[in-house]
Amino acid sequence: MYIGAHISASKGFEAMGKQALSLGANTFAFFTRNPRGGKAKEIDPADVDKLLALMEEHHFGKLVAHAPYTMNLCAAKENVRSFSIEMFQDDMKRMEYVPGNYYNFHPGSHVGQGAEKGIDLIAEALNVSLFPEQQTTVLLETMAGKGSEVGRNFQELREIIDRVELSDKLGVCLDTCHIWDGGYNIVEQLDEVLQEFDQVIGLNRLKAVHLNDSMNPLEAHKDRHEKIGEGHLGIEAITRIINHPVLRDLPFILETPNDDDGYRREIALLRKLWGETPVEQ
Template identity: 50%
Template sequence: MLNIGAHLTISKGYEKAALEAISIEANTFQFFTRNPRGAKARELDLEDIQRLDRICKAHGFVSLLAHAPYTYNLASPDAETWELAKRLLRDDLDRLQYMESCHYMALHPGSHVKNGIVSGILRIAEGLNDILTGKENTMILLEGMSGKGTEVGSCFEELKAIIDKIEYGDKIGVCLDTCHLYSAGYDIVNSLDQVLEEFDKIVGLSKLKAIHLNDSMVAFGSRKDRHARIGEGTIGLEALVRFIQHPVIRNLPILLETPNEVEGYGEEIRLLREKFEK
């Protein structure tokens, strides 16, 4: 069975988002923990969360995926920026403790802001070690990036270097994004087996917990992050279907982040379910 969903808004509540997911034939969904370009979070509504959990259980949802805002930068050399990211991420984890249906939270590792990859890696690891207690119900998933600008985490070696420095390593996993992989120079179109074998050798497949499924507007190895609708980009429908059919990937939660409204996500989900089964 294909475990697939899309990025949905929780502005009207978690229950509404779950019902929206069901309406597009999804059995999971992704949501931002707070304003993706800011710091404000919606008021914690435990009854809404309980209704969400009941719906997810009744409909056989796999784990939801929370997503940290883009404003968090644990790689930053700036003390104020770094402390803010730590404080808000800790608050996100505390809030997610109430949500039984969400076990994972995707996090962009951050940008070293011209301070160097090594400095960025050390900064991220130190920040996560300050935050994690080992008692969290939610695993932080470092998201593999496209490599634009001074991003950290566009290669498997960088993700591994961060993970190796975390005291509570069992609370850290990885989320791979097909657009980011392709833009970072991992040829998932022509060499998917080799890419996954490389990930296993460097990071370990046991750390791979979720997938962001996106086509790409830009060329292979461009190191740019421009998502395209499924089948409308340089990766293409055929390669993306092969990706989700791969034995390593097929049972993971797969989340769409394509430039779409809810109806468009539904069309993509139906298309991918049809192709997946063939």
């Protein structure tokens, strides 16, 4: 099982890997820069090499880097959109220091322009930012649909993908809290939800899972994460999710409201549930 949590990048790459191991993790997520935006820290190639060696030694799964929350590729204000594209392009270059991993981002908020316009702007940004040689797969995250978020359903993500020239560089990160809040009943209809994902997007594009319980009932469109087993999804549904044949070998990233001890407990619990539950082939 590949499982980890969000780890602060402030101490460097090797330190992130060591912290992941201290949590019982064999993957992790990190923000490429301050999650509220700003200039990224300079990368030390020697530090990156130490992380890569540690990952190989301990058989890590794919890393799932996360773009800053302030990045909005479909912002209504041109200066915000331009700055977001610059951040994205810089992150694409930085991700090549850890080749073959994932870069996850919230598609954006159209801020009153309408979803169709937002989708067009996101695709335009991706078309001027992705490059043929890149080894990073960019993941569009499934969203809860609060406010003017783009990516509130599988169809909107499919429309973005269809407009991107280098669509082979794109995948999807499924957030369990987000899709539940967005109206996909993964508690009672997990198979049907994954079948719909396959029909609309294609399961070959599903690369990672943000594993979160939810403070809200189905279709609340609020996006408030809860600790594993303490929300409206519940431990039985979470167990089915991590053991589903389509999902069980993907990297699972916890974004639950926890400190390190909390993450350590959740990772240990999920490993036990993943290992003990039989899976039908």
